[in-house]
Amino acid sequence: MASAPQNSALPLFYKDLIPLNSQQHASWKTRATDKATWLVGVNSIPLTVEEFPQAQRNFPIIFTTGDNPVPLALMGMNEGVNVFVDEDGTVNSPVYIPAYVRRYPFMLAKLRPDSEELSLCFDPTSELVGELDEGQALFDGADPAEATKNMLKFCENFEIAGNKTANFIAELKKHDLLMDGELNIETGQGQPFNYRGFQMVNEEKLREMRGDVLRQWNQNGMLPLIYAHLFSLELVRDIFGRQISQGKGPLVPANA
Template sequence: MASAPQATNLPLFYKDLMPLNSRDHATWKSRTTDKAKWLIDQHAIPLTAEEFVHASRNYPIVFSVGEPPVPLALMGLNEGVNTFIDAEGKATDPVYVPAYARRYPFMLAKLTPDTEELSLCFDPTTDLVGEFDEGSALFENGEPSDACKATLDFCRNFEEAGFRTQSFVEELVKHNLLMDGEVAIQQAGNDQPFVYRGFKMVDQEKLREVRGDVLRQWNQNGMLALIFAHLFSLELMSEVFSRQVQQGKGPVPVPVPAA
């Protein structure tokens, strides 16, 4: 059900990457849109730990089965199903949008494998960056504009949040708190429940066995609140399932063969 971004050379959403520079893009602008086409048919969106509380009001939060585990906000329970974004990319409800999705088409990336320096890049296949009449200029007099600087700051903050998220997940793994998840949802009129697997979640039994001094530390640094936000959000699994059914995107029951 829940899978991390595909293990390709490019992150989820991005079809290509190009470094932004004042020489080639001196007159280019960025513009906003109410159609997040990159979210169409995307059911699992990477999430930073500091977004857990906001995201948990709308989506189930789980962890991917890959290594390392990645926190994911589930916008649908089946591959290719997003119950919060319509076929045009418009939001069907006023919900929290993960920062990973909001930073598109920009991101920080290494221009060469042997450097630690990150440069502001963008997806050149997007229609949100280019030589437009409308939009916010990316450069002014050969220097980054305020809009460009704001985008750079957002991407930097996202990278920093990513490192903190990595530390959070490493702490969960260190204490062996992540278990294979399974959710069974019974739909009226069907004899068999729909069972969803392919994700990880916090093992509540093992959480209760964590030493008091560790729990005290997690309470002080905010990690315990994140764990509970994740656990409480799992109650939304059935709600997202209901959205799928109402939108005609629900799973099709497998017929039981006659005896």
Template sequence: MASAPQLPLFYNGLEPLSSEAHTGYRIRQMDSAPFLVGQHAIPVTTDEFPLVQRHMPIVFSVGDDAIPLALMGLNEGVNVFVGDDGKLTEANIYVPAYVRRYPFMLAKLRPDADELSLCFDPTSDAIGAFDEGEPLFEGKEPSQATKDILGFNETFEQAGQRTQNFMRELREQGLLMDGEVSIQPEGADQPFVYRGFQMVNEQKLADLRGDQLRKMSQSGMLPLLYAHLFSLSLMRDVFARQVQQGKTPPAQLG
């Protein structure tokens, strides 16, 4: 069901932002996100867990390089929070930072480079040589809009580092296990069984030594683990949305 995204999810290309090549470029506000239609699993950082867990389940992708994912649908190609027009189906849903940073991201221009450069997806309709929107440059200098975009992306990268540390600790403690959720809709002959993701093993968490738990509590890791575990109850809410929207698979899913 959920796997780590190929690099990078949503992006069709990456081009470094340059005051020479993009002097007249502007960024304009978009009222829809077509790239989000049908995307069911979105990467999130641990900084976002407290907000995400109020709206959607948080799980972990499979494999050794697991990452946290917010589930906006339980099946491939299903996003219950975004309509076919790319607009949110309701106003108060939390939108992960990974989505909000698009079409920008920080990336290395060369594999051996130490620094990250602000890049953008040149296929995005949000950025270009438009008459409307906020300018990205004032002469040769970045505009305030560009400075704000850069600041947001730097904050996102820092959160990404904290998330990597969190995931490393999960692996070292052996707290991840293969996840499985069985949902039996009323009137259905067979339950819908969802696999292909990882979750925290509650029994192993309970069996940790006191000093290990104390360390996790002091580092802020323990509340994040419980935010993930509490969020799993929303699997059934997302499933109910799929039923309501007619996006439930016709047969049992394994």
């Protein structure tokens, strides 16, 4: 169900990544855009746990498989399909845009594998950064300009949210609450569409959790986030319906 980056060595969206510095990029600018071209055809977006309350209004929230699950917002039920973004990158309806999308083409990254220090980097292939005629300056002399400071702060907050998300996942795994997911969509035409290859919270195990654990989760805000995920799964039929109405639906399974 999840669209993988074209280059597995780089995060989703990023085709290249270089550090921002005042020597090489003194005259560079960054510009805003109303076209999220990097979102075209991407059906699943990494999500931080802090975004669950907003995202669950628009997207099903699932978790990737494997030992290190990542929350994803589904913007389409099938790979290569994003029902909220047109082919030119226009977002076609009011919808929450995940922070992972909004930080592009910037991100914090390690310049050396032996160091924990993170530096502000960017994708030089993006048309949103460069020696542009218009836009906001990235540097004021040798110092970061306001636009750079704001983006650095945004990326720092994203990293903090990422750590909170890792703690959330660790707590789910500690209590063995994640299970292989399966979603079936009946269309009345042949066999139902079946989606697998993801994880979700096991509601049966959740109901059996000890009261003291549930009380702690309610107090620290984790329990509402779990239910935001579970309630969001009802949206799969809405996403599927949008695919069909946009002519992007999968082939109808043949009758058994």
